[in-house]
Amino acid sequence: MTFPKELQETFTSAEIVYLAENELIEVISNVSMNDKLSLISTELPKFRVMSTYKIPIWLAIILRKQNKITVPPPEWLNENYLANKYQEEVTNQTAFTQLPNNWLEVSKIFLKHFVQDLIDNEDVLLKLIQDLKEIRLVKLRKGLNNLNEINLGFNDLSLMEINEFRPFISRVMGNLAKFQKSLENEEGVENYDDAEDPGDDNAYDDDDDDDDLDNRNTSTGGRKDSTMAEANDDIDDEDMEMEDIVNEFEL
Amino acid sequence: MRIPCKFNVQVAGLGYLEETGNADIKENTKLELPVWLAGILSGIPIMSEEGEEVRLLDLLPPDAFNKKIINSIKSNSVNLSLRSVLPNFYSLAERWCFWFEDAAFVEIIQQMLKDRSVVMNDYSFNLNSTNSSNNDEISRFVHSLDNLEKEIFMVCVASHKDAKQWLNS
Secondary structure, three states: OOOOHHHHHOOOHHHHHHHHOOOEEEEEEOOOOOOOEEOOOOEEOOOOOOOEEEEEHHHHHHHHHOOOEEOOOOOOOOHHHHHHHHHHHHHOOOOOOOOOOOHHHHHHHHHHHOHHHOOOOHHHHHHHHHHHHHHHHHHHHHHHHHOOOOEEEEOOOOHHHHHHHHHHHHHHHHHHHHHHHHHHOOOHHHHHHHOOOOOOHHHOOOOHHHHHHHHHHHOOOOOOOEEEEEOOOOOOOOOOOHHHHHHHOOO | OEEEEEEOOOEOOOHHHOOOOOOOEOOOOEEEEEHHHHHHHHOOEEEOOOOOEEEOEEEOOOHHHOHHHHHHHHHHOOOOOHHHHOOOHHHHHHHHHHHHOOHHHHHHHHHHHHHHHHHHHHHHHOOOOOOHHHHHHHHHHHHOOOHHHHHHHHHHHHHHHHHHHHHHO
C-alpha cells in the first residue's frame, strides 16, 4: 500500500474529527421548507420553523453558516456539567469519568462552528475542556506503568484520547509479546527458520483500529467502553471480561 | 552483528571463517560469527566419534549480556545508556531468547522495555518545551535509546504533536 506507515496504523486527529462529524445532533430550524431534500448520503427532513430535527454535524455546520438553523449544545457541554466532571476526575483517582465517546471532537466543533449558540462563555468552556483533557492524560500516563504484553483496558476513554496513545502502546506491547513468544517456541533452535524476523517492525499484530471504528459507528453519542490493543495472537483475550481487565489495570 | 561461538568438532575447509590461513577449523575454536550464520550452524546436530550427538557449535553469551550489564539493567534500566551497550540490543536479545528460552532473561528485558517506554512517553510530551535544563536531560535520554526504542519514541512524539496541534488549532 502506498499509504504512509504512520497513517496506516492510526488515525490522525483530523480523521477522527471527520468521523465525528457523522454523528447526529439536534438542531432547531429557523426556516421552513416546501419539501424534504434528498442528499446522497442522508436526507434533510422537511424543516418547519422552531421545530427540532436530528441531522449530521457536517450538515449542521453548513446550515449554521447560512443561519438556517440554531444548534443548542448537548446537555453535557456546559460549564456546570464539565466542572462537576472535573471534580469527579480529581476525586476518583482510579478511573476515568464517563463522558461521551467523542466529547473532545464535538466540543471542539461546537467551539469552532456553533459558538453563537453556546449558553456559557466559550473561554470558560475551552479552559474546562483543556483541564479535563490534561487531568485524564496524567491518569493515563500513570496507568502506563501497568503495561503488559497481553492486554490493556481503558474504560471511558474517548477515541481521540486512545488514538493519541495507540501507536506507542501497540508498539511496546507488540515487542513485549515478541519476547514472550520466543519462550513459547518449543522446538528451540531447529525451528529457527520458521520464526519471525525480529528486524521486521511490522511483525506485531495491531487489530484494534477496527474495534475503535466499530465503537464509533455504533455510538449514538453515549458512553463507550473502549478496549485497546491486543498484541499477542496466541493469547485470546476475547474471553476476558471487561471487569477483569479493569481490575488488572489499577491506576 | 557478530556473536561469539565455539566449535565443538573439527570442520574441514571452513578455515576461511577464522581468517588465519588454516584450511580447517579445529575443535574448540572460538570465533565471532554473524548472527544469522551462527543461528543456522548451531542448529546442526553432528555425531561425534564417541557416538554422541553434539551441536556443530555452541553459542557463547555476547558481551552485551554479561553480568555487569544485566545487573545494571535490573537496578536502574532507565539511566542505562543502552545504545552504548549495543545499538540493536533488543533485536539481539530477542534472538537470544529465541535460542535459549531463558524465562528470567525475558522478564528482565520486558521489564526494562516497560520502564523505559514509560519514561519515553513522558519525555515525548515536553520535547519542544523551552525549559533548557529539562532539554539536556531529554537529549541525554534520547541518546541512550537503542534502535527499537528510538523508533517507538519517534511515533510517540509524532502522535502527541498531532494531538497537541489539533487541540490548539
